[in-house]
Amino acid sequence: xxxxxxxxxxxxxxxxxxxxxxxxxxxxxxxxxxxxxxxxxxxxxxxxxxxxxxxxxxxxxxxxxxxxxxxxxxxxxxxxxxxxxxxxxxxxxxxxxxxxxxxxxxxxxxxxxxxxxxxxxxxxxxxxxxxxxxxxxxxxxxxxxxxxxxxxxxxxxxxxxxxxxxxxxxxxxxxxxxxxxxxxxxxxxxxxxxxxxxxxxxxxxxxxxxxxxxxxxxxxxxxxxxxxxxxxxxxxxxxxxxxxxxxxxxxxxxxxxxxxxxxxxxxxxxxxxxxxxxxxxxxxxxxxxxxxxxxxxxxxxxxxxxxxxxxxxxxxxxxxxxxxxxxxxxxxxxxxxxxxxxxx
Numbered sequence: 572x573x574x575x576x577x578x579x580x581x582x583x584x585x586x587x588x589x590x591x592x593x594x595x596x597x598x599x600x601x602x603x604x605x606x607x608x609x610x611x612x613x614x615x616x617x618x619x620x621x622x623x624x625x626x627x628x629x630x631x632x633x634x635x636x637x638x639x640x641x642x643x644x645x646x647x648x649x650x651x652x653x654x655x656x657x658x659x660x661x662x663x664x665x666x667x668x669x670x671x672x673x674x675x676x677x678x679x680x681x682x683x684x685x686x687x688x689x690x691x692x693x694x695x696x697x698x699x700x701x702x703x704x705x706x707x708x709x710x711x712x713x714x715x716x717x718x719x720x721x722x723x724x725x726x727x728x729x730x731x732x733x734x735x736x737x738x739x740x741x742x743x744x745x746x747x748x749x750x751x752x753x754x755x756x757x758x759x760x761x762x763x764x765x766x767x768x769x770x771x772x773x774x775x776x777x778x779x780x781x782x783x784x785x786x787x788x789x790x791x792x793x794x795x796x797x798x799x800x801x802x803x804x805x806x807x808x809x810x811x812x813x814x815x816x817x818x819x820x821x822x823x824x825x826x827x828x829x830x831x832x833x834x835x836x837x838x839x840x841x842x843x844x845x846x847x848x849x850x851x852x853x854x855x856x857x858x859x860x861x862x863x864x865x866x867x868x869x870x871x872x873x874x875x876x877x878x879x880x881x882x883x884x885x886x887x888x889x890x891x892x893x894x895x896x897x898x899x900x901x902x903x904x905x906x907x908x909x910x911x912x913x914x915x
Contacts (some may be wrong), residue, residue: 575746575758575766578632579766586628586770593624594774594781602662604782617779620662622787624669625767626655633764646685647797650678654721654793672718675749675793679717682797688713689800691871692812716815717796723822723836725785726829732776733863735783737821737870738791739768744818744874745798748834748881757801764794777859795819795889813892817877821848821870823873824899828908835910851906 597603597618604619633640633648657674660666689709690769691702728734742765749757774781783791798813816823820906825848832846833839852862875897876895881889902908 574763582632582766585631586767590624590774619782619784621781621783628767644688650681653678662784663899667895675718679714695889714738720796721792727822728788731779735775740870765793780854813880813888820873
């Protein structure tokens, strides 16, 4: 545990030291977020591309503990590098959605090529055995999972410190889950990621002096999606689906609600709107900080549920997940995340 605290502290210091330099670089290359429409909450231009600082700190953390590096880890690093390259290009020139997707597909395929994929899951029904072997189906499911979570963290990045803070809480959740499972490699990765985000967060929290941009939001989503496959398992045998769906639940559910909402309103899925959870909270009169802290709390509760799901039987874990989904869906319907558009 002392090693975990030390490694997290070191990566946090590296990230904190590098962020001002990345901010200067972003200004120099004109990677600036200029508010152009009503969906933008900030009112003045802010440098983005802050995810580069998180990436550099993450790589430094790996180099500091290179003895624990494995082939799976190499795949994650190469995939993350592809994500960062695409993110930097997007933060500078605003890539079209299909080009963003291309980078994400390449990164996900790299993970699969290095052997990191979902092969076996626990059986939620208990009929025909305790586990379900996915065989070749595991490959497309892994790619869909990686791309989905990557985009979910990108879409939730709508307020100062929101995606970074949610990523930090989710990292700590997966760290605990991985520790419980004795997955040293996953503990190693989540520790470094948590530290890298922690050092950046003070610059990104309201009022933000730098945004993480697509570079950071996609990087965090990608790394958490990959690590959840590598560490959120039971008895080193099968993926407990309930765990990552709870640990990373908030951005996933917010994205799913956005898809439903846009379909109901006859809008393209890729078209942005002001119907996300943070928009609803702001609409209730909360400040940016208050809205972000409430979302942090919700994410922490889901993280606690994920840790509980990790320690109970598979049936109980899936029942817990189903209960949480029903409650969240009910609340989402009540506050208009699924069907309403508020124009102000």
